[in-house]
Amino acid sequence: MIDFLLISTRSPKRGVIEIYPKFIIKKSNDLMIRGGDFYAIWLEERGLWSTDEQDALQLIDRELDKYAEENRGKFDSPVKVMHMWDAESGMIDSWHKYCQKQMRDSFHMLDEKLIFSNTPTNQKDYASKRLPYALAKGETNAYDKLIGTLYTPEEREKIEWAIGSIVSGESKKLQKFMVLYGASGTGKSTILNIIQALFDGYYSVFDAKALGSSSNAFALEAFKSNPLVAIQHDGDLSKIEDNTRLNSLVSHELMTVNEKFKSTYANRFKCFLFMGTNKPVKITDAKSGLIRRLIDVTPSGNKVPPEEYRILTKQIEFELGAIAWHCKEKYLSDPGKYDDYIPITMLGASNDFYNFVTDSFAIFKREDATTLKAAWEMYKTYCDEAKVAYPYSQRLFKEELKNYFREYKERVSTEDGARLRSYYSGFRTDKFEGESTVNNVSMTRTIDFKEQESIFDTLYANCLAQYANSKGTPKAKWDEVKTTLADIDTHELHYVKLPENHIVIDFDLTDESGEKSLDANIAAASKWPPTYAELSKSGKGVHLHYIYTGDVTRLERVYAEHIEIKIFTGKSSLRRLLSRCNNLLVAMISSGLPLKGENNVLNFEVATNEKGIRTLIKKNLNKEYHPGTKPSIDFIYKILEDAYASGVNYDVSDMRGGVLAFAANSTNQADYCIKLVNKMHFKSENISENHDDADAKMIFYDVEVFPNLFLVNWKIEGEGKPVVRMINPTPQDIEGLLKFRLVGFNCRRYDNHMLYARLMGYSNEQLYRLSQKIINNEPNCFFGEAYNISYTDIYDFASSGNKKSLKKLEIEMGIHHQ
Structure with missing residues (x-):
């Protein structure tokens, strides 16, 4: 309870x-x-x-x-x-x-820590989502090649340190944010896309300009979902009016959140900010809080060829778990690496005073001291030559220069007895250290199939295996099998029982003629992480073998059209006939594969009306509840039996053909499924009686159906009442209309069914197809429950010789068609 x-x-x-x-x-x-x-x-x-x-x-x-x-x-x-x-x-x-x-x-704020696909949870974890991959050690070849090209080792280390802090859960304590600064097309969004994939569901987008604005009261609304990561691909912090909000957000301070149409509340955000930009972040002075919080990353400027780029980004999808693991280890090896980091590049790009000190670096370093008067004269000369638009006053200059020397004294006596005023000493050279390098890389890869000894046969020699019979199915039940893979000739058709964490990606792509294409399958399989591979029984398909580090029961069975994910739980086994293979070991994989959606909270009350019954049947036909055909057919049978026994009025006879075809496609249980379909009650024992509410108003209505337009026109009985035109009404609109006593012309054979179909969620296109089926007198196009949703049908009152179309009656009666 x-x-x-x-x-x-x-x-x-x-x-x-x-x-x-x-x-x-x-x-x-x-x-x-x-x-x-x-x-x-x-x-x-x-x-x-x-x-x-x-x-x-x-x-x-x-x-x-x-x-x-x-x-x-x-x-x-x-x-x-x-x-x-x-x-x-x-x-x-x-x-x-x-x-x-x-x-x-x-x-309690939700999702304050990452939950991977293999992470157990309880109520106190306060988690509402999971990442679609498992955190596991593995190969990151594609990632290494891509980031090694786009960024120098020093810049790459910054990125991986930041990602690792999030994976390890330490980013909530760090007061850092990252800005990727460089020209367009240099790889900023590439890295941000990888970060989005790594933290799918745990990130949100934000507006950096709004955070730097002093007048935007709703700037924090973008963080209402309490993300662990916030990303903006093309931000702008070049004109910060007030950095207080940004500093507080990065520092994880308690802040008041103002959402539109909601009461304010206090929250301490734990997110790590990433922003891509081609404009420098405005750092007002050396005391700005942004200096100790900002980590700037600059791309190398090297680029990857377009075709290679597409291959690498595709392969990275399969390396997410390994990338997260690698970055976590990188962070844990030196958590305090950037505690004292100074964004030299960003300072030089946005701070004129910093550039002045850089220009005078040789003098300050040699003397290791200066006076206010000498430095002020140097500054005035620099501002004139550099065309600085807004130079400091001497008062501000005096205070700002203190940030670049370790010691300041109002008065000091030199060794020769001279007295100096406003004396700076101990020049801080640490603010000006930095370097960069470049890197180039290229790659091409394909799968080399040969007739050779199979590594798979050696690795799984002790797994149960048996030959296929003449029908191509296993000869015996697996409980009775004693032979192993080492006991049989793998060049003959056989079946092998594999460990449950062993999966096979089955490529069956076809060419333009519809035939299986070995070239197309090899090309597609080559984009996946390198692993043991062999040709399928036909010799034209490709099987990639992996060890999946997550929960295999949560994997979807279909990756894409003609690409299937085979798992081997229970009594399932791999059908195999060895012909050609490569010589790689079976690789581990933790991400990049589609997972089943979260188990929906089933609302069995939905089956108390025909619309709900249809919805549940459609979901079973789409295998949204069960991956197999037999359990889906069993579920449909239970839905209809429960509805029939409870006295619900329904008629889903038009769905029988689809259910029967679905049952016949069962691989091993077709006979059972077809017999069960023949027992199903596709309509209730009694169809609903006419709804007659004496207090409800009488409505005269008519519908018009077009391929992209659905019109319902109606008026309340009585003269002078306006005609109401409903254009593409929603199911809720139709539900409200059905509360009235409806009167139409030939509505029991047409209009009622259009209303009922819309009530059940039919689109305009589906309505049009249904309309054409009714007009052409095709079978299975009427809904049993639709006949009696109207109060009466004027067409029924016409004598047998006077049953004409409404337009003919209007002509004979002299009624002007308006």
Whole structure:
């Protein structure tokens, strides 16, 4: 039971018992309120928090349904469950009042640490998302080649140190942000794209100019999701009006957040900022807080050829886990590496005073001291020659120069007895150290298949294996198999049971004629990380073998069209016939593969109407709940049986063909699935009766359907009432219209079905196709429930010899068609 919920019953009307939710005023462990509104709810099934309020409503409805089912036998009167999804029940209003007015803010910021695909979670982790890859050591060849070209070793180290601080969780304590400064097309966005891929779901975009503005009250709204990383590809901090907000954000200080249409709240942001720019960051003076917080990175200017660039960026998708691991180790080897870092390049690009000291560097270093008067004369000469637009006054110059010397004295006596005023000594040369190098790289790669001894046969010699029978399937059940791969001739068709973490990427690309293309498959497979590979049974497909470091059960089975991910859990086995292979070891892979979506909180109440039943059937046909055909067919059967038994009025007969075809495509359970489809009730025993609400107003309506336009025109009965035209109405609009007593002409055979289809979410294009099917008298184009959504059909009152189209009747009756 959710800890903030209490389920109660009441009898507002004689003979009816209502089951409704009561919300408890307490500090909840399952619900968080922020800014005077819903923030998050704990989902035990996912092992994650959810910020989607719909998940909270569905959980409450499930608790209500569970209570009603468990206690149904205890009630001697009809039971009515007051669901959250039912607007007329008023429960949603109670929920909003509870969250927005009765409860006070009580929350813990979510996603303050990275959760990888192989990281176990609990409620106290306060996580609402996972990264789609596992953190694991591995090869980073593509990444090394790309970043080694675009950045010098020193600049690359800065980037990897920053990434590593985030992966290790230490960035929340660091007071640093990174600016990639250089010309366009030099690789700034390339690195930022890699960072986005590494922290997918944990980053947000921000507006640097807004942070530097003194008048933007909503500048922090971009950080409301509490990201660990904030990125702007093309930012501008060249005209900072006030750096207070930026400094506080980078320092992780407690700040007041002002979101539009919400109450203000305080938060301490933990994000690390990355910004790409071709304009220097404005550093006003040597005391600016930005100096000790800014890490500037400058691209080398070297570029990668376009084709090679595309290959490298594609391969990097498979190296994310290894890149994160490498950067983490890089950071942990020297966490304080940039504690005293000074952004020399940025200072020189934006600070005229720094450039003056640089220009006078030789003099200051040789003398290691100066006086205000001497330095001031040097400064005036420099400003004239350099055309400095806004030079300092002598007062400001005196204070700024102190930042470049270790000691300042108002009066000092020299060895010869002379007395000097405003004396600076101990020139700080550390502010001017820095260097850069360049690097060039190139690469080409393909897969070299040869008829040779297979490394795979050696690695998996002890795995169970058996020959295929004449039908191409395993000869025996795996429980009965004793032979191993070493016992059989792998050049004959056979099956082998592999470890569950072993996956195979199966390439079956075709050419223009539709035939399998070995060249196309080798070209596509060559873009993946190098690993053991062999040709498929046909000799035209390619199999890449990997050890997956994450949870294989969460992998999608389809990577792309004609590229499949094969996993071998349970009794699954690899069909294999060795012909040609390469000589590489099986590589490890941790990222780059698509994962299944988070398990949705199923709302079984959705199946209480035809629209919901159709939705659930479609999701099963798309294998959104189960990866296999048989369990999906079982689920469809259960949906229809439950709906049939509960007395729900529905008719989904038009979907039977699609379900039957889906069942017939089952690889091993086609007979079972087809038999089960034949037992399914695709329509209820009784179709709904006409809805007759005597108090509802009578509406006359007509619809028009076009390929890209859906019109519903209606008017209330009586003279002088205006005609209302609904242009592309939403399903919610149609639902509201159905509350009236509808009257149409031939509507039971056309218009009603158009309204019903829109109610179920049909698009304009789908409506048009349905309209054409009805006009052409094609089968399976009517909805059983649609016939009786109207109050009556004028066409039914016409005598048998007078059943004509509406336009013909208008002509005969002399009615002007307006």
